[in-house]
Structures are given as C-alpha cells and as structure tokens.
Amino acid sequence: MSEALLSFNGVSIRRGSSLVFKDLNFELMRGQIVLLNDKNGAGKSTMLEAAAGLLPLEKGEIFHHGELILDASGRSKRSSTAFGLTLQSDGCVGSQRLEEHILNALDLAGGRIDINPWLERYNLTHRRHDLIAHLSGGQRRKVAMLAGILPGFVGDKPRILLLDEPAAGLDESSRSLLVEDLLELKQRGNALLLASHHTDFSNCATHVFNGLELVPNDAKAEMSGTQRDIKATTHRTNPSFRTGVLLNQRTLSTLASNGIAGFLTLGILLALVDASAIDSSIIQASGLFLSAAFAAGLVGDNMVPMLHEHRALEWWKAHRQGIPHSYIHALVLGSALTALTQLGFDEQVSWPLVAIGGLLTTTTMAIVRTIDLATSRLARPRAAFTRILTPVLILPFALLVQWVTDSNLL
Amino acid sequence: MTKRLAETILLLGFIGIGTTLGLAFLKAPSVSINAFESPEAQRIFYWHVPAAWAAFIAFGFLFVGSALWFFKRSDLGWRMHVAGAEAGLATGLMTVWSGMVWGSAEWGVPWDWTDVRLNTFGLLTFLAMFLVLGRQSQPDGVETRDTFSTFGLFGFVLVPVTYVATRLWQIRHPGPVIGGGDSGSLNGEMALILLLGAISFTLFIVGHMLMSMRITSLEQRLESIQEAMDKV
Numbered sequence: 001m002s003e004a005l006l007s008f009n010g011v012s013i014r015r016g017s018s019l020v021f022k023d024l025n026f027e028l029m030r031g032q033i034v035l036l037n038d039k040n041g042a043g044k045s046t047m048l049e050a051a052a053g054l055l056p057l058e059k060g061e062i063f064h065h066g067e068l069i070l071d072a073s074g075r076s077k078r079s080s081t082a083f084g085l086t087l088q089s090d091g092c093v094g095s096q097r098l099e100e101h102i103l104n105a106l107d108l109a110g111g112r113i114d115i116n117p118w119l120e121r122y123n124l125t126h127r128r129h130d131l132i133a134h135l136s137g138g139q140r141r142k143v144a145m146l147a148g149i150l151p152g153f154v155g156d157k158p159r160i161l162l163l164d165e166p167a168a169g170l171d172e173s174s175r176s177l178l179v180e181d182l183l184e185l186k187q188r189g190n191a192l193l194l195a196s197h198h199t200d201f202s203n204c205a206t207h208v209f210n211g212l213e214l215v216p217n218d219a220k221a222e223m224s225g226t227q228r229d230i231k232a233t234t235h236r237t238n239p240s241f242r243t244g245v246l247l248n249q250r251t252l253s254t255l256a257s258n259g260i261a262g263f264l265t266l267g268i269l270l271a272l273v274d275a276s277a278i279d280s281s282i283i284q285a286s287g288l289f290l291s292a293a294f295a296a297g298l299v300g301d302n303m304v305p306m307l308h309e310h311r312a313l314e315w316w317k318a319h320r321q322g323i324p325h326s327y328i329h330a331l332v333l334g335s336a337l338t339a340l341t342q343l344g345f346d347e348q349v350s351w352p353l354v355a356i357g358g359l360l361t362t363t364t365m366a367i368v369r370t371i372d373l374a375t376s377r378l379a380r381p382r383a384a385f386t387r388i389l390t391p392v393l394i395l396p397f398a399l400l401v402q403w404v405t406d407s408n409l410l
Numbered sequence: 411m412t413k414r415l416a417e418t419i420l421l422l423g424f425i426g427i428g429t430t431l432g433l434a435f436l437k438a439p440s441v442s443i444n445a446f447e448s449p450e451a452q453r454i455f456y457w458h459v460p461a462a463w464a465a466f467i468a469f470g471f472l473f474v475g476s477a478l479w480f481f482k483r484s485d486l487g488w489r490m491h492v493a494g495a496e497a498g499l500a501t502g503l504m505t506v507w508s509g510m511v512w513g514s515a516e517w518g519v520p521w522d523w524t525d526v527r528l529n530t531f532g533l534l535t536f537l538a539m540f541l542v543l544g545r546q547s548q549p550d551g552v553e554t555r556d557t558f559s560t561f562g563l564f565g566f567v568l569v570p571v572t573y574v575a576t577r578l579w580q581i582r583h584p585g586p587v588i589g590g591g592d593s594g595s596l597n598g599e600m601a602l603i604l605l606l607g608a609i610s611f612t613l614f615i616v617g618h619m620l621m622s623m624r625i626t627s628l629e630q631r632l633e634s635i636q637e638a639m640d641k642v
Contacts (some may be wrong), residue, residue, distance in 0.1 A: 016551035017633065056556065058483075375544070378557050383547040388540040395529040402524060 002029040004066070005191040006051055006160050011060035012072075013043075013050055016379075020046045023059070026209065028191045030158050033182060034214065035205035036195040042211055044195035045088050048164045051193060052085050052318040064160060078320035082109040084161040086148030088168075088195075090140050091315030093306055094133030095251050096243070098124060101132060102146050107239040108319045109151035109159070111232035118146055121177055138169040140310075145170070147315075149181055154232045158189035167198050175200045183223040240322035244303055247324060253302040254329035258365065262296030262337040266344060275345045285410055286353065287401035289341045293334040293357035294397050297364025298390055301326050304372045305382065313376055325369065327362050334361025352409050360400070364393055416624060420617030426610025430456055433603045451515035454508050460607035461504040462531070464615040468497035469534055469569050471619060472541070476562030479555055485630065488555050491562055493622035495541035497615050502535030530572040537565040550633065 006028035013021045020043040028034055036044040049055050050062065053070045061071040064079035084105065085091070092101040099115065106112045119125040122142045132140055145166040152161050167175045179200050185192060186206070194201060203221040207214045236242065248254050269291060278285045303326050307313035316323045338357025342349050368390060375384045404410070434456035441449045472494025478487025509528070510520035522528055541558050548554040 014552040016549065016553075017637070056552075058552075374560065375557055377553045378544075379549050379551065379553060380547060384544045384557075385540055385547065386544075388536050388543065389533075391529075391536050392533050394523055395526065395533075398523040398529075 002031060004029055005064065005158060006193065007063040007066075008047075008050070009061045009063065011050065011062060012058040013046055013055055014058050015046055015055070019058070021050075021211075026214070028160065028193055030189050030191055031186055032207060033186050033192040033194060033201075033205045033219075034207045034209050035201050035217065036193070036209050037197055037202070038211050045164050047209075048162045048193060048195055049087075049314070049318075051160070051162050052083070053320070054314055054318050076320070079160075081157055081159055082151060082319065082321075083159055084109065084148045084151035084163075085315060085318050086144050086163045086166045087311055087315055088164040089311040090132075090144035091310060091312050092132050092140070092144060092147070093247065093309050093312045094131060095247055095306065096132050097128070098130055098132060098135065098139075098143050099128045100243070100246065101143055102150060103236075104239045104243060105147035106150055106154060107235045107237070108321055109154045110235055111154040112235050113150065113153055113230050113232050115146075115150065118150065122146065122174060138171065138174075141166075141169045142174065144310075145178065149178075149185060152185040152188065152190040152192075153228075153230050158191065161185060161190055161192045163192065163194045163196075165196055166194065167196055167200065179204050179221055180224065183221060184227060187223050187227055238322070240316060240324045244324035244326055245328060247303065247306065248326050248329045251306070253306060254326045254333060257302045258296040258299045258326075258330065258361070259333055261299045262292040262333065262361075265295035266292040266337060266341055269341065270344050273345075278345055278347065284401055284405050285347070286404035287398075288345070289338055289347075289350075289353060289410075290357055290360055290397075290401060290404070292337040292341050293361045294364060294393075296333055296337055297330065297361040298368060298393065299365075300368035300372055301330075301365050304369055304376070308376075308381065323373070327366065330362040330365045331358040334358040337361070347410075350410050353404065356400075356404065356409075360397075364397075367393060416617050416620035418617075419613050420621060423610050423612075423614030423617050426606060426613060427460075430460070430603060430607040430610055433606070437599075438603050439597065439599055446516060448515035451512050454512045456603055456607050458505060458508040458512060459604060460611035461501050461508060463608050464611035465498055465501035465505050465531075465534070466569060467612065467615055468494050468501055468619070469538075469566065470494075472498055472538070472562050473566035473569070476559040476566075480559040480563060488559075489623040489626045490619075491541075491555075491559060492545065492626045493619035495538050495545070495558075495562070496622050497618045498538035499535065499542050500618065501611070501615060502531070502538050506532055506535055527572055530568045534565060534568050534572065537561065537568070541565075550630070 004027040008024050008026040011021055011024045012019060013024075036047060038044060046055065050057065053062065053076055056074065057070060057072045059072050062069055064083065065081050067079060068075070068077060069079050070076045099119075102115055103112065106115070116125065119128055124139065124142060127135060127139060132143060135143065145163070148163050148166060149161060152159050167178055170178065175198060182192060182194070182201075183204050186204075194205065202208075202217065204219055205217045206219055208217045209215070269288060273283070273288060277283050278288065303324050304313070307316065307324065313323065335354045335358035339349050339354045342353070368386075371386045371389055372381075375381050375386055378384055434453045438453060438456065441452050443449050446452050471490055475487045475490025475492075475494050478484040479491055513522070514520045541561060545554065545558055
C-alpha cells in the first residue's frame with residue numbers, strides 16, 4: 001500500500017513579482033521517483049525549495065509524512081522524519097571538510113552510516129579531508145549530491161529526498177552510478193523528487209511532473225544486484241553547534257572580525273582616555289571597560305556571511321535543526337576584552353564585569369545576527385544596509401552601564 | 411487638477427512651513443529667560459514639534475501600508491509602505507537635526523544616549539533610512555516586500571514607546587507641550603504659530619506621500635511593461 005510522503009495541497013507560490021505556481025496539488029508516494037524536467041524558469045527549483053519548506057506560500061499547505069510542515073499563514077514545523085536535500089547551489093561552506101558536510105547531513109537525518117563505500121564509488125576517498133573550497137566544481141557537486149541521497153540509506157523508515165540538479169557537472173560514469181543509487185533508494189521505499197534535464201534520469205524516473213500533472217514514465221533502468229545491508233550507527237547530536245565551533249576554530253573568523261573591532265576600540269580608548277579620569281568619576285568606568293566588548297558584538301556573527309557561500313544558509317535552514325553560530329567564541333572574546341580593558345587602565349579585574357562583558361558581546365552579536373537572518377530571504381541580502389539598525393543597541397547599552405554603575409559592581 | 415493634486419498640496423505645505431519659520435523668528439513671543447538656558451534657541455521648537463508630528467503621521471502610514479501588504483498582499487499597501495518610509499526619513503531627519511541644534515544650545519550636548527525619547531525617535535529615523543536604502547538595493551518582489559514590511563511592522567512598536575517616553579521616563583527631553591498638563595501649556599500666539607506649523611507639515615507630508623505613491627505606481631507599471639516586452 002503506497003503512502004504519500006510529500007503532499008502539496010492547493011499551493012500557490014510567488015517569486016519576485018510573478019506567481020510561479022497557482023493552486024498546485026501534488027503527491028509524492030513512497031517508492032516513486034518523480035522527475036521535473038520542464039524548461040528553464042518553469043519552477044523546478046521553486047517546487048523543490050517549497051517542498052523543503054524554504055519558500056513562503058501564498059496559499060495552501062505542504063505536508064511531510066502526513067504532518068503539516070508549512071502553510072500560507074507562515075506556520076512551519078520540523079518534520080519528524082528528516083529529509084535529504086541537494087540544492088541547486090551546493091549548500092556547503094568552502095571552509096568545511098568534505099566528510100564533515102556529508103556527516104552533518106547524516107547527523108541531521110538522525111543516524112550515521114559508513115560513508116567509505118560511497119566516497120570510493122565516486123572517487124572522493126583521497127579528498128575526504130580536503131576543504132570543500134579546494135575541490136573542483138564537479139567534486140563539490142558530488143559532495144552536495146551525497147549529502148542529499150545518503151540520508152535515504154539511514155534506517156528503515158522511508159524518507160523524502162529532494163534533489164535539484166544533482167548531476168550538474170558530473171561525468172557520465174558518475175551519473176550512471178547515481179542512477180544505480182537512485183534505483184536502490186527507490187527500492188528502499190524512499191520518495192524522490194528530482195529536477196534535472198539529464199536524459200539518464202528519464203530511464204529511472206517512475207513519473208514525470210510537467211507542472212500541471214503527474215505523468216507515468218516508462219522507466220527502463222532496473223536495479224542491478226541486491227539491496228545492500230546498511231547498518232546505521234548512532235549519530236552525533238547538535239551538528240549546527242559543532243559546525244559553528246569547527247568553522248570558527250578553522251577560520252578564526254570571530255577573532256578576525258569581532259576581535260579586531262574590539263581590539264581597535266580598546267586601543268583607541270587607551271590612546272585617548274587618561275586613566276586618572278576613571279578615579280575622578282568624570283566618566284563612567286563601567287562604560288569604558290565594556291565598550292570594547294560592545295564594539296566586538298556590533299560586528300555581528302561572521303557565520304552568517306560565511307554561510308551565504310553556495311547557499312549553505314538555506315541548506316541549514318531547511319533542516320530546521322539550528323544554524324551554526326559563534327556564541328561560544330563571542331562569550332570568550334567579550335570576557336577577554338573586558339578583562340584586558342581593565343588591565344589596560346591599571347585597574348583590578350572585576351570578574352562580575354568580565355562575565356557581563358562576555359554576555360554583552362554574545363547578546364549584541366545575537367541581535368545583529370537576528371537582523372541579518374531576517375534579511376536573508378532578500379535577493380541581495382548583503383546589500384540591505386542592515387547595520388543602519390544597530391543604533392537600536394546603544395540605548396540598552398547605556399542603560400546597562402548605568403545599572404552597573406548604580407550596582408557598585410566595580 | 412487631480413493630476414497636480416500632490417504638487418499643489420506639497421507647494422501649500424512649503425509655503426506654510428516658510429511662513430511658520432518667518433513667524434517663529436520674527437513674531438513669536440520670547441520665552442522666560444528663567445525657564446531656559448538658551449531662550450532664543452527655543453524658537454526652533456516651531457520647526458521641531460511639527461516635524462515630529464509629521465514624522466508620526468508618516469510612520470503611521472508606513473505601519474498601515476506594511477500591514478496591508480503583509481496580511482492582504484495589497485499593492486496599495488506596498489505603495490503606502492514606500493511613501494511612509496520616505497516621508498518618515500525626511501521628517502525624522504528634520505526632527506533629529508533640529509533637536510540636536512536645540513540640545514547643543516540648551517543642554518550643552520547635542521545628544522543624550524540615555525534619554526528614551528531621543529533614542530527611540532532616532533531609531534525610528536534609522537529604521538526609515540534602512541527601509542529606503544534597503545529597498546533601493548533590492549529588486550522588487552515578494553521577498554523584498556515581505557522582509558521590509560516585517561521591519562515596518564516591528565518598527566511601529568517604537569511609535570507608542572516614543573510617544574509615551576516623555577510621560578513615563580522623562581530624563582532630559584522636555585515634557586509634552588500639548589496635553590501635558592500645566593507645565594506644558596502655551597500662550598495663544600505660540601499655540602497659533604505651532605498650529606500653522608503642524609498644518610503646514612501635515613500638508614507637506616501628505617503631498618510628499620501622494621507623490622511618492624504615484625512614482626511607485628509608475629515604477630510598477632514600467633516594470634510590468636518591461637516584463638511583457640521580455641516575453642515578445
């Protein structure tokens with residue numbers, strides 16, 4: 001008995017100024033491979049991204065495994081069964097290692113499997129520890145494709161696999177291997193929605209969707225050999241947190257951006273402010289000591305621009321299990337800057353103030369990050385002048401300084 | 411006449427603002443030298459208060475437009491959002507700038523970072539600037555409209571905060587001049603000039619927003635014509 005794993009119920013989607021889909025009804029059943037091979041601009045990527053819950057709906061609802069995951073009023077929910085996703089852009093950050101991205105996809109799916117057979121199959125074993133930025137376009141595409149299909153091999157429960165041009169830039173032999181993998185995924189009961197113009201997939205698709213209706217396809221390719229027995233092991237939790245820490249350690253991005261702003265502020269304060277002014281109550285000492293931590297937080301979370309690379313931000317957003325962040329690094333940096341500022345002015349280090357400095361950098365960073373993420377749907381998010389809104393933080397900062405002064409924390 | 415309605419209202423607004431300024435400097439009575447550090451600088455209040463009044467109208471327009479787009483997908487709502495943001499930026503800057511001039515003369519500092527009204531009003535102006543510059547940096551589309559409308563709705567929370575700020579947390583900013591009790595009362599001549607200023611700034615803001623809405627409408631028409639030509 002087949003069941004619908006993915007359903008579009010009267011869905012209308014607008015992109016830019018045009019209505020791409022109007023009242024679309026569509027069901028993707030267990031064990032189906034549905035190919036989207038309409039002409040360019042017909043809405044293939046729109047349909048896949050909507051299925052992943054990435055696009056707001058003008059009308060209608062989208063269900064995964066019978067659970068509502070998105071509706072037109074903006075209500076969205078994480079599906080209880082994670083899905084596999086390959087975006088048209090690769091969805092991975094250049095500073096990540098190849099195997100890290102694939103393992104993240106598996107952790108998000110809730111189970112790990114041995115990835116060696118696939119790395120070998122697609123000739124990536126020798127590159128497994130390489131940064132994604134060092135791979136060729138085709139190799140990077142293989143990584144994105146594997147991150148989309150491997151969740152389908154985890155566990156017995158069938159999953160939805162959303163693959164947007166998974167074979168773009170892949171050579172002929174890799175495409176043949178992919179067709180074999182897709183047939184096995186179908187055999188396992190997964191439901192695949194695949195956008196591609198490659199004719200290889202016409203041979204394995206069970207249906208073709210032309211934008212209006214689902215047409216059965218006379219698939220000639222059959223799965224060769226038997227279904228592999230793949231054992232899933234325990235996954236590691238919190239992949240987004242782990243990725244944030246790893247990327248920060250590898251790129252030192254928090255130190256290089258937030259840290260520099262903080263150290264520059266500290267340097268300017270040391271150069272311009274006479275230490276004797278602190279004891280004479282001419283200035284509020286707590287404000288002086290917290291300024292560098294505040295300036296560091298105002299830079300925002302560098303993880304957001306980093307994740308804009310190859311639309312990795314959308315990939316993480318779609319899985320609804322958190323987006324990598326730099327909060328831990330902000331906490332350490334803010335505390336260190338506050339302690340250093342006090343030492344720089346020959347004052348005794350006040351540990352409560354150091355803790356406040358750490359929290360100040362983290363909170364400020366979190367607010368700026370929220371503003372950045374709120375504009376991430378724009379066509380040109382980096383051109384949106386979000387920093388104009390940062391003065392919103394000055395009044396709370398001034399009130400915090402006043403509170404610290406009144407509380408005699410120094 | 412209807413075609414020139416916006417221009418006519420705008421022109422009347424400009425004339426009224428000019429007249430208000432003239433009366434403020436030449437005719438308005440001086441305030442008590444005991445009440446203010448810098449009594450002559452107080453004349454800027456005939457510009458500052460009506461500009462702030464007009465800014466609140468513009469921010470209200472921005473909020474209604476944002477809500478209409480966000481909840482009803484109304485093109486008129488989007489045009490109101492654009493017009494409200496532009497007018498809010500113009501009048502917000504007029505208010506902030508004139509307030510800073512007065513603050514320098516009266517308080518000795520142009521800005522106080524701990525005063526709630528100053529900061530919330532400044533933030534509203536920054537929000538309007540973000541909406542104007544941000545919108546200009548993006549292609550028009552549902553994503554752009556949704557994002558900026560969300561900020562427009564969110565920013566409106568600041569309007570009541572700013573309005574009640576001098577009543578609840580009066581730190582440095584003077585209390586309300588109208589409806590603020592005995593301490594805020596004005597004499598007849600002062601009130602009349604202030605009323606002329608408020609009417610003039612209202613006309614200015616209405617004319618400005620009508621014009622802006624017409625420009626946005628023309629932009630939308632141009633874009634649809636271009637899209638139709640793309641398909642030929």
